[in-house]
Amino acid sequence: MEIADRKLFLGGRLKRLRRDLGLSQTAMAADLGVSPSYLNHIERNQRPVSAQLLLKLADAYDVDLRTFGPTGGPATEATLSEAFADPMFTGLAIPRHEIVQMAEDQPAVADAVLRLYRAFSDRRTRDRAESGAAGDETPADRVREYVQSRQNHFPELDALGETLAAALEAGTPGETFESRARTRLQDRHGLSVRTLPADVMVEWTRRYDPHRKRLLLSETLGPSSRAFALAYQLALSEHDAELAALAASADLPDDATRRLLKVSLANTLAAAILMPYAAFQTAAEASGYDLARLQARFGVSFEQAAHRLTTLSRPTARGVPFFLMRVDQAGNISKRFAAGPFPFSRFGGACPRWRLHSAFRTPGRIVTQIIETPDGRRWFTFARTVDRQGQDAFTEGQDLAIGLGCELRHAHRLIHARGLDLQAPEVTPIGPACRLCHRHPCAERAAPPVDRPLTVDDWAKSVSPYPFAPVS
Numbered sequence: 001m002e003i004a005d006r007k008l009f010l011g012g013r014l015k016r017l018r019r020d021l022g023l024s025q026t027a028m029a030a031d032l033g034v035s036p037s038y039l040n041h042i043e044r045n046q047r048p049v050s051a052q053l054l055l056k057l058a059d060a061y062d063v064d065l066r067t068f069g070p071t072g073g074p075a076t077e078a079t080l081s082e083a084f085a086d087p088m089f090t091g092l093a094i095p096r097h098e099i100v101q102m103a104e105d106q107p108a109v110a111d112a113v114l115r116l117y118r119a120f121s122d123r124r125t126r127d128r129a130e131s132g133a134a135g136d137e138t139p140a141d142r143v144r145e146y147v148q149s150r151q152n153h154f155p156e157l158d159a160l161g162e163t164l165a166a167a168l169e170a171g172t173p174g175e176t177f178e179s180r181a182r183t184r185l186q187d188r189h190g191l192s193v194r195t196l197p198a199d200v201m202v203e204w205t206r207r208y209d210p211h212r213k214r215l216l217l218s219e220t221l222g223p224s225s226r227a228f229a230l231a232y233q234l235a236l237s238e239h240d241a242e243l244a245a246l247a248a249s250a251d252l253p254d255d256a257t258r259r260l261l262k263v264s265l266a267n268t269l270a271a272a273i274l275m276p277y278a279a280f281q282t283a284a285e286a287s288g289y290d291l292a293r294l295q296a297r298f299g300v301s302f303e304q305a306a307h308r309l310t311t312l313s314r315p316t317a318r319g320v321p322f323f324l325m326r327v328d329q330a331g332n333i334s335k336r337f338a339a340g341p342f343p344f345s346r347f348g349g350a351c352p353r354w355r356l357h358s359a360f361r362t363p364g365r366i367v368t369q370i371i372e373t374p375d376g377r378r379w380f381t382f383a384r385t386v387d388r389q390g391q392d393a394f395t396e397g398q399d400l401a402i403g404l405g406c407e408l409r410h411a412h413r414l415i416h417a418r419g420l421d422l423q424a425p426e427v428t429p430i431g432p433a434c435r436l437c438h439r440h441p442c443a444e445r446a447a448p449p450v451d452r453p454l455t456v457d458d459w460a461k462s463v464s465p466y467p468f469a470p471v472s
Contacts, residue, residue: 012043012106013107014042014049032060078432082436083114083117085450100375139260140260146252148337151338151339154268165273181231189238193215194217195219195221196219198219205217205389206218215233223299224300228304231269231271231273232266243265246262247265274299275308277312280298284309284319284320285413288416289320289416291384301386302402303326306322307324310337310338320414323405324337326403327356328401351433351444352446353430353442353444355367355369355381359383362385366384368416369383372427372430374439378407379405379408380406381405382416383404441463442463447466449468454467455468455469
């Protein structure tokens with residue numbers, strides 16, 4: 001079901017906004033042109049919020065409607081459901097409607113509960129690490145959560161990237177990015193760039209030698225990867241202080257996590273240098289988000305362009321709010337990013353019903369699919385295989401798959417959705433990781449849900465290897 005067709009009961013969020021603004025119900029009602037009693041009914045969720053009222057809110061208080069809507073906070077239905085699936089809550093059987101009500105009506109309480117749970121989870125991880133047991137959360141998990149809390153959007157880095165890209169273009173117009181970047185690194189920083197054989201670089205695809213001021217690149221890197229490596233070095237050479245300050249402001253628990261975040265932020269800045277925000281967003285809209293044209297225009301890879309699409313959240317020039325997931329052939333997820341509210345599973349793999357996995361059957365070709373998540377939302381998705389960076393004799397090529405998607409209501413803007421019936425589409429229901437999924441029955445299920453008892457019957461066989469009592 002589309003968002004536009006839903007009744008939005010957002011009383012908790014409206015009340016929170018009013019209190020943050022220091023307004024009485026009477027004052028806000030006057031600003032919005034409604035009666036105080038009507039506003040009171042909305043805040044108590046006895047009336048839904050109309051589209052007209054949302055527009056008045058945006059106009060009166062400069063509210064970003066995407067963050068004010070039902071998926072605005074970090075504590076979404078998906079993240080709360082995942083927290084409550086922890087074995088520590090076994091036996092409580094918290095119903096979905098209560099989780100939804102908490103996320104939508106009491107967002108501050110929901111965020112506090114989620115923060116408490118994550119603090120507990122971190123403490124449990126440290127205790128297990130100290131005792132020699134395996135931990136639950138890694139530095140990569142913490143960095144991913146921080147980036148997602150910013151909806152993968154860092155306007156300060158976009159601004160730096162546009163400025164540096166303009167300076168490069170002005171300095172040596174008409175040359176390739178690689179040539180311009182090499183010239184700037186040499187002239188401004190006394191830094192030379194050398195490409196070396198793979199057997200000399202061994203495990204490294206890129207390495208900076210600060211003593212000789214040399215950037216060493218592996219011969220295994222293709223043109224787009226070389227360009228990105230140069231952009232990354234420019235990001236560090238010219239804006240190391242800003243990147244370090246931004247990483248420090250995240251208040252992460254240890255040095256390894258802070259360093260990993262800084263690398264992630266430097267990658268973000270490198271992408272902003274190669275694909276300056278305004279130029280990239282304009283080209284994306286004009287081409288119908290055609291990945292092939294964006295690759296050709298900016299000299300980047302499919303993965304680089306796809307990743308950049310998940311960062312287009314500038315208020316004055318928003319792109320389609322994409323999510324991205326990268327998996328290998330074993331189902332391991334190595335990237336999760338989203339500009340919008342896709343319900344990623346924090347742990348575990350993606351649903352096997354999603355054609356992200358079947359992209360491996362048609363290497364290099366885009367496969368499309370419309371999926372429906374358990375909350376009833378529909379998403380247009382497309383996926384394609386890509387090569388792993390720095391391949392060796394043990395990799396086959398095209399051994400990673402990139403999945404991109406957005407809410408179905410945006411699909412008409414995408415060239416990849418042309419020719420599909422978006423009004424009455426063929427829809428595939430999917431779930432989160434099997435251990436968190438309550439869809440029943442499911443022939444693709446690989447594990448039982450952690451919070452549901454099995455209903456094993458030795459007289460009958462289900463299509464699912466792990467039958468369980470359905471959620472009431």
